[in-house]
Amino acid sequence: MTEKVLAVIAIDLGTSFSGYGFQTRVDFKNNPNRICVPNWYYGDTNLAMGKTTTSILFRPDEAFHSFGYEAERKFADLFTEHANPDSQSGDDKRNENDDPTQWYFFKHFKMQLYDDKCISNRMRIADYFGKKLRAVKVFSAAIQFMKDKAMKEFKIALGDEVEESDFKWVVTVPAIWGDKAKQFMRTAAEVAGIPHSQLVLAIEPEAAAFFCKEYITSLDVVSDRRGGEAATSNKDEKQMRKDSCSHATLELKPFDEGCSFLVVDCGGGTVDITTFCIENGAMKELQQASGGDVGGEIVTQRFLDIWNNILGEEKMTELQSKYPTEFLDFHNSFQALKQSLNHTQRRELIISLPFCILENIHGTSFSVESGRIEIERGKARISISVISELFEDPINKIVQNVERQLNDIRAEKVTDILMVGGFSNCTQLCNKISDVFEKYRVIRPLECDLSVLKGAVMLGFKPDSIRERISRFSYGISSSQPFDKEKHTGEECMKHRVTFNCQERIEDLFAVFVKTGEAVVPGLTSITKECRMLASTGLDEIDVYISNRTTPPMFIYSFLGDCKKLGIVKIYSNDRNKRDRYYDVTMSFGYTELRVSVKDKTTNQQVHAVLDMLGQ
Known part of the structure; x- marks a missing residue:
């Protein structure tokens, strides 16, 4: 598909700041460093920024009004106009002389998706004054604003003959988000008008790492010289730079084959920490992502x-x-x-x-x-x-997370720490990381706040560049087996022992597909489990469960609370005859999103199946 698209457009919806960037297929082939990130202007000033604030405003009737700096300006004007009604224009008096508290103003709303427990299609989030709207309406309006603005720019440049089908779209998501949050973002993007087949999700630290790996040539590399940006892991050179008063940048080649590095993506809301190595020219994740809500x-x-x-x-x-x-x-x-x-x-x-x-x-x-x-x-x-x-508490928590990641044996060959995200612009944070982890080279791209966005554009053209990932959870479905008195012993097994059609079985077993910490490869890690449905009419549901334990519990209803329901595989078979059905449920791992397919073993035919994690 990439060969057919006119351009890739990436949307980075952040907690504090958001933006979009794009690259044409011609530039990708001939001038890969040329990625367009439009400027946003703060207020009435000439201050140009690569992103705008993540603020969105809706009218009292819940219709979208504006996004970013424009939303904040209008929100301010509403209060001025309400206090001074004579200052309004004629049209404004007729149409917008409303109580500003009846409008819906949201800021930093992305953090609502940090906790998987509350995420659903019915989820509602509170605005500045506590009034609520459906979360999918808020997120989809933000994405649609970015989408429409990007399309408008392309049509101005290339003419009205440009169609939405000419583009591939990429939406970024944090690495520490769960599967529910990722599916929510996909749903919001599709509600915003992005077709399912033209949309991919990009993991934020992966995108930033890919940006630095592929094309970056100019880097800030933090030394222990306070206030300076220098580039070296050699102590003598560090001291030399410390004694110097000038700021320094370093011209670097892309990461070499075999290089291992840690990505610390410090955003406004969350911090994602991921370890990669370069293998056969592609990126391979070495550890599952860690981090938390300790952003700027x-x-x-x-x-x-x-x-x-x-x-x-x-x-x-x-x-x-x-x-x-x-x-x-x-x-x-x-x-x-x-x-x-x-x-x-x-x-x-x-x-x-x-x-x-x-x-x-x-x-x-x-x-x-x-x-x-x-x-x-x-x-x-x-x-x-x-x-x-x-700054002390959030920085210390970031340092602790980095330390845990580096102390893992899988990170023993790491030589570089790559600081990206808007909070990485903070001098105190970068200096602290450099001081604590003295034996590592701490690198900060000059465009650290745009690394995720630009990398997402690049991944749109090369989506197979992440060769291997690490599963953050153990995944499984509820299954049953014939009762085996040698294998199924103990009080817990007796609780799940049932008799059906004169046959004793064990129910509610956690049938594991992959385990926490297991390496998964896109296109290769596909696991199949059998699931039976008695007296089925072809409309069936199979529950999917996850556990954060490396060795998941034997049963889905664990008294330890370390197993939770992720979603439901909904099966829609064309054959509606009532009969016992045996399905092969296949889960494919290693992609940015979990994929599921189902085959009816009796007919040997694939049946339509959807993994619903949002309660649709």
């Missing part, structure tokens, strides 16, 4: 908590509800400052305070646990010790 937004939230402590929780909640746009600006101001903040070259951080905080604050000097805050002429002067403390 934690730092921002802890910054807001300072003012929560100064003003009091009740007053802070009241102000955020009454003046949301002032807090949005405050949030975005700190977001920009924290990325460029150099903790060793500054003694304090100065930030303008929202007027609603200034008029409710009593005093000009405050002591907090790790330093002082002075209020002067509408600005807060915050000692760098206070700011550094905000």
Whole structure:
């Protein structure tokens, strides 16, 4: 299919920032480094960025209005217009003179998919004021906005004859997301109008690693020289760079054959940590991904908590509800400052305070646990010790996760740590990683915040570049076997012993397809298990279960709670005659998404089957 598409378009919907990028097939062949990532402009300024904020606004009737910076500007205007109705234009008076609290404004909504337990097609998520919309509506509207904007650009450049079928679409997902969240993103993309056959999901750290492996030539490589970006693992050269005042970049070749490296993808919401090696020119995952919800937004939230402590929780909640746009600006101001903040070259951080905080604050000097805050002429002067403390907990958790990954014997040949994602722009984080893991070369691409997006475009053209992955879970289905008194002993087995048609059987067995930590290869790791359905009319359901244990429990109903239902394989057979049916259920692993197929053993025919993890 890749040979037929005009271009690949990738959409990276992040917790804090989102964007899209594309590359034509001609450029992929002749100029692979040429990947277009359109600029987004913050407010009315000329500040161009490769991504926009992950904010989305819906009208009171739940119709989509805007996304990104535009959504935040409109949200702010709604409050201004509501407070000053005479300032509205005639059309606005007729159409949009609404209470702004009746609009739906969402920010950082991607984190709603972090916990698999709540994900379903009926899932609803709360907006800024606590009102709820269906999650699939919010996510699909965000993806459709990106999709339509990309299509518009192509039609301007190439003419109206461009069709949506000319494109392959890639949507990124975190490595630590479960199968439910991945299926949810696919569903949202398809609701947004992307055809099933033209859509692939890309795992974010894989995309970033592929970007660096294939085409990157210019890198920041962090040394222990505070505030500097240097490139070496040699201690003498490190000291030389430390003594130098200039910033340095290093021209590097793509990763060599046999090289092993750790990818630390630090985003706004989550951190994904994955280990790869290069084998026969392709990437091979060495360990299952780890990480957690320790992204850069934690730092921002802890910054807001300072003012929560100064003003009091009740007053802070009241102000955020009454003046949301002032807090949005405050949030975005700190977001920009924290990325460029150099903790060793500054003694304090100065930030303008929202007027609603200034008029409710009593005093000009405050002591907090790790330093002082002075209020002067509408600005807060915050000692760098206070700011550094905000970063301490999330950075330490990231370091602990990296340490666990590197201590695994499968990571013994790792030589490089690759820092990608927007939070990797944080100097304090990169310096800490460099200090703790001194024997490794810590690399940060100059476009670390765009590495995932650009890599996703590349993977759209070369989807088979990930040769092997590691299963994050043990997968299985509920099955039964004839009772074997030698094999099925113990009290637990007796609980699942049944008699049917004069035959004793053991029910509810966990029939394992693959186990946690097992290597799985796309196109090769396909496991088949038999499943019987008695008195079936051809419309059957088979439950699929997962366990995070390397040795999964014997039964699906484990008293330890280490086995949970993932979804249902729904079977739709054309033959509706009532009879006992024996199915071969095949699961294919190693792809970014779990694949399932079913064959009726009696007719030896494939039957239509769908793995539903969202309760459709």
